[in-house]
Amino acid sequence: MNRREFLKSIATIVTVSLLGKPKQVSAAEYFPGYPDRFGMLSDLTLCIGCRSCEEACNQVNNLPPLSPSWEDKSVFDKKRRTDASHLTVVNRYTIKGEPVYRKVQCFHCNEPACVSACLVGALKKSKEGPVTYNPDVCIGCRYCMIACPFYIPTYEYSNLLTPRMMKCQMCYPRIKEGKIPACAEACPMEAITFGKRSDLLNLARERIFKHPDKYINHIYGENEAGGTGWLYISAVSFEKLDFPMDVGTKPYPEFTREFLSWVPLVFVLWPGMLTGLYAITKNREQNTEYKEEVKENE
Amino acid sequence: MPGLKDAYHRRCIDCHSKSKGPTNCVDCHGKKEKAEAEKGEEEKHVEEKKQIGPDVCTLSNLSKVYQPVKFLHEKHIALIAAKCNKCHHTIKEGEKPIACKECHKAPFKPGKLNVPGLKGAYHRQCIMCHKQMSGPTGCTQCHRKKGDMKK
Numbered sequence: 001m002n003r004r005e006f007l008k009s010i011a012t013i014v015t016v017s018l019l020g021k022p023k024q025v026s027a028a029e030y031f032p033g034y035p036d037r038f039g040m041l042s043d044l045t046l047c048i049g050c051r052s053c054e055e056a057c058n059q060v061n062n063l064p065p066l067s068p069s070w071e072d073k074s075v076f077d078k079k080r081r082t083d084a085s086h087l088t089v090v091n092r093y094t095i096k097g098e099p100v101y102r103k104v105q106c107f108h109c110n111e112p113a114c115v116s117a118c119l120v121g122a123l124k125k126s127k128e129g130p131v132t133y134n135p136d137v138c139i140g141c142r143y144c145m146i147a148c149p150f151y152i153p154t155y156e157y158s159n160l161l162t163p164r165m166m167k168c169q170m171c172y173p174r175i176k177e178g179k180i181p182a183c184a185e186a187c188p189m190e191a192i193t194f195g196k197r198s199d200l201l202n203l204a205r206e207r208i209f210k211h212p213d214k215y216i217n218h219i220y221g222e223n224e225a226g227g228t229g230w231l232y233i234s235a236v237s238f239e240k241l242d243f244p245m246d247v248g249t250k251p252y253p254e255f256t257r258e259f260l261s262w263v264p265l266v267f268v269l270w271p272g273m274l275t276g277l278y279a280i281t282k283n284r285e286q287n288t289e290y291k292e293e294v295k296e297n298e
Numbered sequence: 299m300p301g302l303k304d305a306y307h308r309r310c311i312d313c314h315s316k317s318k319g320p321t322n323c324v325d326c327h328g329k330k331e332k333a334e335a336e337k338g339e340e341e342k343h344v345e346e347k348k349q350i351g352p353d354v355c356t357l358s359n360l361s362k363v364y365q366p367v368k369f370l371h372e373k374h375i376a377l378i379a380a381k382c383n384k385c386h387h388t389i390k391e392g393e394k395p396i397a398c399k400e401c402h403k404a405p406f407k408p409g410k411l412n413v414p415g416l417k418g419a420y421h422r423q424c425i426m427c428h429k430q431m432s433g434p435t436g437c438t439q440c441h442r443k444k445g446d447m448k449k
Contacts, residue, residue, distance in 0.1 A: 048425060050437055071437075180406060189425065190418025194406045203411045 002283065006276045033110045037129035038175060039197035039229040040184060041204055042103055044241070045214060046191035049076065049092055049101040056186035057088045057105075060171060079242065080104075084156040087168045088183060095236045102241045103183075103192070106131060106152045106168040107221060108229030113252030117147035122165075129197065129229050130170035138165055149225050149247045170229070197229055204233045226251025317434035326377070351375065351382075351395065364441035377431075385423055398423075 051070040058066055063085045068075055076092035081104070088105035108131050115123045115131060122138040125131050144165060145153045156163040171181035179185075184194040193200060201222060208215045220238045221228035225247040232238065239245050314321050355369040378384045386395035398419055405415025414422060428435050 046422065048435070184406070188417060188421040190405055190414045190422070193411055195408060195411050199408065199411055206412060 003280065006280055010273060010276060033197075033227070034127040034129070035198070037127065037197055037229065038170070038195065039108065039129055039200050039231060040170065040181065041193040041195075041200040041231045041233070043191050043193070043207070044100060044102060044232060044234040044236075046189045047090070047101040047103065048189055048191075049073070049090055049099065050188060051075075051090055052186040052188060053103060053183035053192065054086065054088055054090060056182040057168070058085070060174070060182035061087060063087070081154075082106075082152055082167070083154045084158065084164075084166045087166060091242070093236075093241050095240060100234075100236055100241065102232075102243075104152075105183075105230065106170070107150050107225070108168075108170055109225050109251070110227040110229065111251035111253050113147040113149060113225070114144035114153060116253035116256065117143040119143065126172060128172070128175055130172040130175065131167075131229075132169050132172050133165060133167065135162075135164040140165075147252065149244060149252060197231070200231055204231055207233060223249040225249075226254070313434050313439050317432075317436060317439055319428075319433050320431075326373075363444060364437075365444055367440050384427075 051066070055066055055070040058064065066086075076090075079091050080086070080089040082089055088103060090101050090103050093100045093102065108129060110125075112123070112125055112131050115125050119141060120137050120139055122134045123131060123144055124134070140155075140163060142153075142155055142165065145151075145155065153165050153167045155165055171179070171183075174181060180194050181192075184190075184192040193203065195203070201219065204219045204222075208217055208219070214235055215233050216235065216237060218238065219231055219233055220243055221231040226249065232243070234241065310326065311321055313319065320326065351371050353370075353372040355371050374385075375382075381391065382395045383389050383391055383393075386398075388401065389395055399416055402414060402416040402419035405418055407413070424440070425435055427433070434440065
């Protein structure tokens, strides 16, 4: 192969790769989500901190019984995070002398960072709305824990042989059976409403519109991190309730989309270029050897 | 066993003092300082309304952990001066009330998400009003646990 042939083949490879690129990118392009997907709306003005949701969650997910029990209100003395045996927790905040309760669990993002970070596709955004997890595929890399902007996924460190990543899956099996997620069913105040995300947004807007004195004009999750399946409305600023306010409105996978779209191209271009370089070097060596042979013969 | 009068007073005052509910006589027994005529009229009105609704409602549709709640309907009529539409919010003053379960059934019906289910409707109605009127708001103050035999 001479220089001309090499340049020609590189040009061909680049052209072919670029032709193939739009197809590769389209798979990672903006996707507004399945239209009828479900979500949940937490109305923080209604939550009374009874922890029935926590109790129901542990029962349905075969987790150990709540410790301390759901009736023990001393848990509110400190702020808790989700862990391997508590997929949802309720924290209490005191705002102007009044208690405000906030339920914490997976947000079920429209475009989840955990799903895009998962190397093996153990995490998936289902068309019904919940972000689901398959422990049989999981390799335990815990990238999802690092990727999540809400610090939700946790790991079963106490389980030596078959550890799982643990997070709320919005009772996906129950939804498939046509049932209501356990926490929403258990909530005595119906502070958690289960329904289609689009309907929940309308419901949230209606409540804010009808009671502007009661709610702040913000639906947390409508746009945060590109929009989430779990929405919140509140009487007090979300910042005061430890909601992350720095997540932006861009879906997290978008931060890596541009880079990742070039990866397939590099995979095609790089080997081609290296092969070409190798061929040129080889050719040059052969030419030198031939010339030397000719010289010797002379 | 205490008599009916004592049973009411002990249970109510005990619970109200724990939950910082009203414990003054007039808070439950009507306002004595009102003019006699007015008082008579109000009492008559309350008596009339009491005859329309039940004395005690037993709420037992969704009792997994707790015993059925005995909601003292008659008592609450007196507390809100027989303004039925304070709770039966779909009717106008003076109209015949509709039972809660006529509208509030299973929760989260698509297209009717703004109508809470029966359980949600009761809890919201009771707790929100109890907060305003300093009534009890703890779970076991209305719900007796299953297996709890004490009166």
